[in-house]
Every structure is written in C-alpha cells, then in structure tokens.
Amino acid sequence: MSQRGLEALLRPKSIAVIGASEKPERAGFLMMRNLLDGGFNGPILPVTPIHKAVSGVLAYANIASLPITPDLAILCTHDRRNLTLLEDLGTRGCKAVIILSAATEQFPELKACAQRHHMRLLGPNSLGLLAPWQGLNASFSPVPIKKGRLAFISQSAAVANTILDWAQQREVGFSYFIALGDSLDIDVDDLLDFLARDGKTSAIMLYIEHISDARRFLSASRSASRNKPILVVKSGRSQRAQQLLNGQQGLDAAYDAAIQRAGLLRVQDTHELFSAVETLSHMHPLRGERLLIVSNGAAPAAMALDELISRNGKLATLSDSTQSALSAALPPFVSLRNPIDLRDDASAERYLAALKPLLDSTDYDALLLIHSPSAAAPGSKTAELLISAIRQHPRGKRITLLTNWCGEYSSQDARRLFTEAGIPTYRTPEGAITAFMHMVEYRRNQKQLKETPALPVGLTANTAHVHQLIRQALAEGTTQLDTHEVQPILEAYGLSMLPTWIASDSVEAVHIAEQLGYPVAIKLRSPDIAHKSEVQGVMLYLRTAMEVQRAADDILDRVKRTYPQARIDGLLVQSMANRAGAQELRIAVEQDAIFGPLIMLGEGGIEWHHETQAAVALPPLNMALARYLIIQAVKGGKIRNRGSLQALDIPGLSRLLVLVSNLILDCPEISRLDIHPVLASGSEFTLLDVSMQLAPVTGDPQARLAIRPYPHELEQTVVLKDGSACLFRPILPEDEPLLKLFIDQVTKEDLYYRYFSEINEFSHDDLANMTQIDYDREMAFVLCAKLRQGRKSLVLHALSPILTI
Known part of the structure; x- marks a missing residue:
C-alpha cells in the first residue's frame, strides 16, 4: 500500500x-x-x-x-x-x-x-x-x-x-x-x-x-x-x-x-x-500454550482454572525434577500439582521459595501468580520480593509472567509496582486468563494460517463449458437457476448430484418415476417461490404411481390457490436418496456489502439464519482453510452429529468446499448459490437441491473479492534448451515441500549470495512466508518440471525477489 x-x-x-x-x-x-x-x-x-x-x-x-x-x-x-x-x-x-x-x-x-x-x-x-x-x-x-x-x-x-x-x-x-x-x-x-x-x-x-x-x-x-x-x-x-x-x-x-x-x-x-x-504493552511473546498457576488460595486458582478450561486452554504438567525442587523449598502440606496452592497463610517468603525453582524450569510457557489479600503476605511486600527475584534471575526477562493481585484497596500499590516493572497485572483471575488466552488464540491463528495445505486430488473443471452455459442463460434473460439447470454447471466441477428430471404435469411425473424406479421425490419448479415449504412444494418417499400423481396434482393445486400469479415451470422428479444414517449439510454463497462473496457452512434440514447458524469463510479456500471452516462449524455447534451413523469425512467435505470456492472464483456472474441439502454419508457427498442466482459482471471481476486469488493468467509454459517443457508460474502454498526439496539441493555458497547471510536450515515459518504470499502486494515465481518417475513437480528455478508494490 x-x-x-x-x-x-x-x-x-x-x-x-x-x-x-x-x-x-x-x-x-x-x-x-x-x-x-x-x-x-x-x-x-x-x-x-x-x-x-x-x-x-x-x-x-x-x-x-x-x-x-x-x-x-x-x-x-x-x-x-x-x-x-x-x-x-x-x-x-x-x-x-x-x-x-x-x-x-x-x-x-x-x-x-x-x-x-x-x-x-x-x-x-x-x-x-x-x-x-x-x-x-x-x-x-x-x-x-x-x-x-x-x-x-x-x-x-x-x-x-x-x-x-x-x-x-x-x-x-x-x-x-x-x-x-x-x-x-x-x-x-x-x-x-x-x-x-x-x-x-x-x-x-x-x-x-x-x-x-x-x-x-x-x-x-x-x-x-x-x-x-x-x-x-x-x-x-x-x-x-x-x-x-x-x-x-x-x-x-x-x-x-x-x-x-x-x-x-x-x-x-x-x-x-x-x-x-x-x-x-507488557507481556513477552508466547513460545507455547502451557500455563502454570500459583496461588495463595484454592478458590481464586479454581476460578482461573475454570476460565482456562472454558476457553480450551492448556495446563502445564510439572516434571519430576521440578516437583523435587519445589518439595525441597516448600512445606510438605503444599500440593505440587498445577495449580499450586501455597495456602492462605503463605508468606511473601513462601511465594519467593516457590518462584525460584520455577524460574529454572521449562515445564511451562507462561506463569500466572495469584495473590489474595492476606495478613501473612502483604501485597506490596510480596510484589517487591518477586519483582526483585525476577530481575536478578538470568531467565527473568524471558519468562512470560502474568500477575493477579486480587482486591482493590490493599492491592493498588502492588499492581503499580508490577506495572512499573513492566509485568502485566490484572484485577481478577478471569481477567488474567482472558488476557493469556488472547495471546494463545493469536498464536493459534498464526499457526493455522501458516500450515501447509494438502494437495487436493482431482480438482479438474471444464470451465469453458460452464462459462458458455452461464453466458447462454444471461443472454436468454435467465438469472435464477434451479436444480435441473444448475446440474451441468456443478457436474463440470466434479460435484456429484442426484439426477433430476423435469415433468410438465402429473402424468409426465408418473412416467419419469416409472423410468427411475421408486421411491422418488417431487419438487415444485417456480422462479417466483423461493421457499418451496411455503406451499408444501416438496414431497418425499413416493412409492407408487398413484402417490406420485396425487402428490403432483396437490402441489400444483396448492400453488394456484396460494400464489395464483406465480409462474410454474413444472415439477422436478428425483430418485429418492438414501438418507438413512446420512448427515444433512448446507453450503451457501452469499454476497456481503463489505467483503463480497462469502462461503457458508451449516446444518441442513432447517430454515437457517446465516448470521447465527452458519460458519463463514472468505474465498479463495484451499484444503487447510476449508478444514478450518469445518472445524469452526462443528465446534461452534453449527453442525451437529444428529442421527449420522458415520463420522463426518473432513477431507472429503474440504474438497467439496474447495470446489465450490473454485466455482465462485472462476464464475464472477454467480452472485448467490444455495446447496441444500448435501447428504454426507461417509466419503460420499450428494447434492440434492441447488439454486443459483446470476448477474452480469461489469468492471473488474476480481474487484468483488476481498482476497486476490491465485493469478492463473500469469502461468506460462516454457521450453528449455534440452527441449523439455516446464511450467513457469506464481508460487502456491502447496509448494512448500517442493521448495524445501529444492533448497536442500542448493549449495551453502549459493544460499549465502542469495540471502546475504549464512542460513543452516529454513524453518517451516520461513518456507510458509515464501510460499503463502499475498498476490496483491508481492510475487514469487517458480519453474516446475514433471519428473519421469511420477507426476510430482520439482522446483527448478530459484524464487524471484519478492517485490512490495
């Protein structure tokens, strides 16, 4: 910028x-x-x-x-x-x-x-x-x-x-x-x-x-x-x-x-x-998530522990050597399990005796000291002793320390001393845990974003055919597509849909049902009625010709009575999917006024409010980001395992979400997409009912996206002197293993001249920073060639310098 x-x-x-x-x-x-x-x-x-x-x-x-x-x-x-x-x-x-x-x-x-x-x-x-x-x-x-x-x-x-x-x-x-x-x-x-x-x-x-x-x-x-x-x-x-x-x-x-x-x-x-x-302002960066709690009372330690558990925090486990050091320094009645309760008669000297061996320990990543007002351990005196010990210890500046001196009047001076010493201090145990978990969640976010995404299998699409279908629909003035019309678009992206047929009346519906085999489902087809449930426009498990004819006539009759002005484009007839033991999901794409297209995931079988009942992500998605969306939906209660006989196949659902993301990126004319329900049964995902809304695109089609996707237009095939063809393209997050393989083959001398310093090894974070780039502000290119032994590519050319625009 x-x-x-x-x-x-x-x-x-x-x-x-x-x-x-x-x-x-x-x-x-x-x-x-x-x-x-x-x-x-x-x-x-x-x-x-x-x-x-x-x-x-x-x-x-x-x-x-x-x-x-x-x-x-x-x-x-x-x-x-x-x-x-x-x-x-x-x-x-x-x-x-x-x-x-x-x-x-x-x-x-x-x-x-x-x-x-x-x-x-x-x-x-x-x-x-x-x-x-x-x-x-x-x-x-x-x-x-x-x-x-x-x-x-x-x-x-x-x-x-x-x-x-x-x-x-x-x-x-x-x-x-x-x-x-x-x-x-x-x-x-x-x-x-x-x-x-x-x-x-x-x-x-x-x-x-x-x-x-x-x-x-x-x-x-x-x-x-x-x-x-x-x-x-x-x-x-x-x-x-x-x-x-x-x-x-x-x-x-x-x-x-x-x-x-x-x-x-x-x-x-x-x-x-x-x-x-x-x-x-004061806390040192976290190197891990393990928290150790020391208190002069069981109750404040319990409040801190409850808050930590409710926020999915991790409690540190003390090693035998640390417990032995604490045992030698503390009275025998002090429990050495985390949280460590020094008892309400703990003096300032007992706090100091507990702190000294803990400063030598590496069993925790952060230490929370809790102090309740006590005549045995005046707050200011205890704070002064602890601050002095921390300053004098060689590891004092590297310890991530939090303090909670409870109360108000008797604890003001102690909190001021901690503030002056640059040590974070909080008024309540819960406040200290909340602050600690802020840094933990930030660390988790960063770790998740830098995770190397898996290479998805079989993500091929006939985009030219899809663009032709969409252009044809818009040319005919069609902006609302139903399941039957959407089917060729989704199938071009490898999405499995239940075959759908159109019947103009009940007689034709019976004929199609006879061809498909019973049981079948019949659904209203009308561009003017968005929610078929308003007119009982979906009839399931129809097992005979008579049931099909009666259901079709009833649907058409209800529409004519309830919405006499509504257009009726016939009925959709589908084979009845096997729902036994399957989980119903819903995947939708909506346009947000600020962030453009959003991908939403939630539970099927209900009329949802996407503000509260769906997990939300921004495209583009890769396999790692899709997986986080699923985990977020499950942990947030947006997807519950109700009546499903098999566990949700997270990699399979991730692949489905990536395909939906690719469809939205490739086809900017799609302004809305609703796939409901998606039947998830083991590794099989079947799309039953789909609606899609189209709108002509004016201006830059990429402008609607909050995150610039991978720039396919920069890919180029080049021929080397030996006649072999290679792909010259922008780097991808999935390239991290290949990049590491490439760097491992480079001499130390070449690396020194490339980075102007001696680098013994590139960490995962280093490689993630090289491969997970923002295509809006920087660019790195790789040259790839297929190996004779297989289909994997090998990075042959060094990264271009990353340029900030």
Whole structure:
C-alpha cells in the first residue's frame, strides 16, 4: 500500500499550526499548547493574521510567508476556510495535513485537492495523533502519554479519549496513538503498513467501526500480523448498532472470518479491550500454550482454572525434577500439582521459595501468580520480593509472567509496582486468563494460517463449458437457476448430484418415476417461490404411481390457490436418496456489502439464519482453510452429529468446499448459490437441491473479492534448451515441500549470495512466508518440471525477489 507522505505525518521535522490562537477555548490554542508541552524537537510555525506571537512563538500572517515548507500542517480554523488553506499548503509543497473538522459536503473537494498536490490527509474530524518517541502531541488531548511499544489506531474519538485516560492511570506507554476521524484519505491499512516496519512498535491495537476497502485492509493486516500481534475491537455487531455508527452494513460473522483470515485477534468488549492493552504493552511473546498457576488460595486458582478450561486452554504438567525442587523449598502440606496452592497463610517468603525453582524450569510457557489479600503476605511486600527475584534471575526477562493481585484497596500499590516493572497485572483471575488466552488464540491463528495445505486430488473443471452455459442463460434473460439447470454447471466441477428430471404435469411425473424406479421425490419448479415449504412444494418417499400423481396434482393445486400469479415451470422428479444414517449439510454463497462473496457452512434440514447458524469463510479456500471452516462449524455447534451413523469425512467435505470456492472464483456472474441439502454419508457427498442466482459482471471481476486469488493468467509454459517443457508460474502454498526439496539441493555458497547471510536450515515459518504470499502486494515465481518417475513437480528455478508494490 502507498506509504507516500506518511513519514511527514508520523515523523515530521517541522509543523505549521494554521489558525493558531491565544484564546484558551480555541482549537488553535489547544494544539499549540500540546505541541509545545509535548517537547517536539523541531520548528513549530503558528500561522495567524491576528497575533504576532502565539504561546511565545513567532507567528506568521499566512502560509506564503512561512520561512520553510512544513512537513505537517494542522488546520485549526473554521471549516469554511479548509479548501482555500489546503490549496495554499499544496502550492507550498506541504506533504501531510491534519484536518480537525470539516463538513461532509466538503469531502470530495478536499480529497481532490489533496490528490492534485500529492498531500496526505488525516481526518477530517480527527482528534489528531500522538507520537511520544518523537515528542509529538498533535492532538486535542491534554493527557501526556508515556513512550511504549504499543500502537493504537481508533476510528472513534470517544474511545480514543477513554483509552488515553485509562492508560495514564495505568502508566501504559504507546509508540503511536492515532485517531482517524472520517478517513477521507489515510486509513487503517496505510497505517498498518507503516507500523509493521516501525522499530518502536512491537504490537498494534485497532478500534474499528467499519472497513472502507476490504482488500486493502486484509492485505495490510495479514502482512503486519506476521511480525507483530494485532488485536481488534470491532463494534457494531448488530444491524441497529451499525446504523447508529452510520457504517455500511455487513455481516458480523464476515468480519470475524476476515479478522481471523488476516491473522488478527478480535476482542469482544471494553473490558477485554483494557485487558488486551495491558497484555500487549507488557507481556513477552508466547513460545507455547502451557500455563502454570500459583496461588495463595484454592478458590481464586479454581476460578482461573475454570476460565482456562472454558476457553480450551492448556495446563502445564510439572516434571519430576521440578516437583523435587519445589518439595525441597516448600512445606510438605503444599500440593505440587498445577495449580499450586501455597495456602492462605503463605508468606511473601513462601511465594519467593516457590518462584525460584520455577524460574529454572521449562515445564511451562507462561506463569500466572495469584495473590489474595492476606495478613501473612502483604501485597506490596510480596510484589517487591518477586519483582526483585525476577530481575536478578538470568531467565527473568524471558519468562512470560502474568500477575493477579486480587482486591482493590490493599492491592493498588502492588499492581503499580508490577506495572512499573513492566509485568502485566490484572484485577481478577478471569481477567488474567482472558488476557493469556488472547495471546494463545493469536498464536493459534498464526499457526493455522501458516500450515501447509494438502494437495487436493482431482480438482479438474471444464470451465469453458460452464462459462458458455452461464453466458447462454444471461443472454436468454435467465438469472435464477434451479436444480435441473444448475446440474451441468456443478457436474463440470466434479460435484456429484442426484439426477433430476423435469415433468410438465402429473402424468409426465408418473412416467419419469416409472423410468427411475421408486421411491422418488417431487419438487415444485417456480422462479417466483423461493421457499418451496411455503406451499408444501416438496414431497418425499413416493412409492407408487398413484402417490406420485396425487402428490403432483396437490402441489400444483396448492400453488394456484396460494400464489395464483406465480409462474410454474413444472415439477422436478428425483430418485429418492438414501438418507438413512446420512448427515444433512448446507453450503451457501452469499454476497456481503463489505467483503463480497462469502462461503457458508451449516446444518441442513432447517430454515437457517446465516448470521447465527452458519460458519463463514472468505474465498479463495484451499484444503487447510476449508478444514478450518469445518472445524469452526462443528465446534461452534453449527453442525451437529444428529442421527449420522458415520463420522463426518473432513477431507472429503474440504474438497467439496474447495470446489465450490473454485466455482465462485472462476464464475464472477454467480452472485448467490444455495446447496441444500448435501447428504454426507461417509466419503460420499450428494447434492440434492441447488439454486443459483446470476448477474452480469461489469468492471473488474476480481474487484468483488476481498482476497486476490491465485493469478492463473500469469502461468506460462516454457521450453528449455534440452527441449523439455516446464511450467513457469506464481508460487502456491502447496509448494512448500517442493521448495524445501529444492533448497536442500542448493549449495551453502549459493544460499549465502542469495540471502546475504549464512542460513543452516529454513524453518517451516520461513518456507510458509515464501510460499503463502499475498498476490496483491508481492510475487514469487517458480519453474516446475514433471519428473519421469511420477507426476510430482520439482522446483527448478530459484524464487524471484519478492517485490512490495
């Protein structure tokens, strides 16, 4: 994404305050005061025709009279002057502007002016920004903030002010604190790209209300989250809340899917937001998921354990050597099982005796210390002893430590000591576990995204035939296809459908049933009735000619009485599928206003609400991503094993989902697809009823997708000097094993000249970063040839340099 002008905004060398004032109630006064108090080490240039000096700084009558061209300008005047001032700043060569307020009707002209002069805009209606490492407080906030490693980006001024106030009391520091306002130009994705490369930022927190460009957001988020944890608070879960925020309405489950796909972690509420800020500010990165709990009471330890189990956390198991060391240090009545209960009479010295052998242990990945108010172990004294021991121990800086000093009055000083020592501290056991699980879930998300997908078997499709069928349907004015019409399209993608025949009346239905063999099913065929259940338009298990004739006549009669204006295109006749022991599923594709096509998976046999009864994923899917969608549906209760005699074949269903994903990618005219039900019986998946909606495509067909798919158009067959044909193509995630094989054959000298350092071995993460690329912002090519021994390809050519666009 474009980084033009962001250096001038976030690391300015000079700042002009347009509309600086000596009147305390004016924005220009507040901005000058905050810039001067913040300690900005560069020229601050107040511009005002009224005063000769503002806050003791020489003022200038207009922009033209400035002695230097400022990197950053802040508009603090009445919004009616915005356009004129912006034009003057552009003419002068200013690179970035913060607009504190502007009317909505000004937005198009402001944006056009900024683009014409190659300026970047923050806002309008932005609170401003703070960059403590630069001594920069270009905001309305009078609250000074400490230097830290956490960057915070907010689309809400109210939330930003709340976090600032809370952070001051908790002494939480920030690298950047940015309030976006209306994001006329600079948006979240621009800032994520900048912060991903910023050496002062180690973690990022986002508060978002809407996403204006899904593809840019996902691209920037995925790139940044590979190196730095990013937590997201997204408000507006309900449609009414979205209306209140004046945001474009999108499915909340789609936001969940997008956030997870990008490798971010979503927190649910303000309480979790504060815990997350504490965690990101102080906690060391996790190397695993095993948690060890030490407490001076069974009850708080039990509360922590309950929360850990409810969130699918993992409890550490202590080795014999660690238990022996603890046994020698602690009284015999202290249980050495995790959680370790030091008892309510535990002194500060007993805490210290337990901590010392644990600092030498590698049996856990994170340690939670819980302390309940106790006369035997005053909170502050215990905290001081533990902090001192941690600082003096060689592994103290590498231990992932969390603390929960319960209570309020007697624990305030202890929590302050932990905060000053850079150790995360929480008020409740559940809050500490929630914070720990945030980092665990983030780690799991990253691990899942980097898993090497399996090569799917037999994913062939006759796309030319499908495109012809779709073009023909649209040319005839047909936009709604039923099971019979969809059948050749799906079969061209290798999807197994139950044969379907069309009958014009009951007589023909009987004739078809006789040919198919009983039992059969009969279904209404009408483009005007979306839900056949409204007219009892589906009749199953018809075993005789008389039953077929009666059922067909009854369906047609009910439609004529209930919907006399509805068009009837006959009846669909199918052999009755064997449902005994089979599981009914539903797969659908819907269009989201923000993220484009969504693939949904849920349980069949019910009229579902996809907002709550379906697991959601963004295309494109590979086998690994399809598998995660299935696991998410099962764990979330969207698919229940009701009456099924065989376990769900996850690889088989994954393959089916990948085929659906490929169909949607190849055919942008498909705006909606509903496969219901899908009968899953062991490794067999039969599609019984399908509807498809078509719409002509205008513009770039790829623009509708939130994630750019594999660019097939870049593939090219090349002939080598020996006459052998090879495929030159972009790299795929599935190429990781072949890439490793290729690198293993390269000499160390070649690797050194390729990467300018000595590399003994490439880890899975290294290879995943090379193969799982974002085709929107980088590209790597491989040259592949078939081996004589089999069909597998061998990577023959080194990766091209990855280019950031």
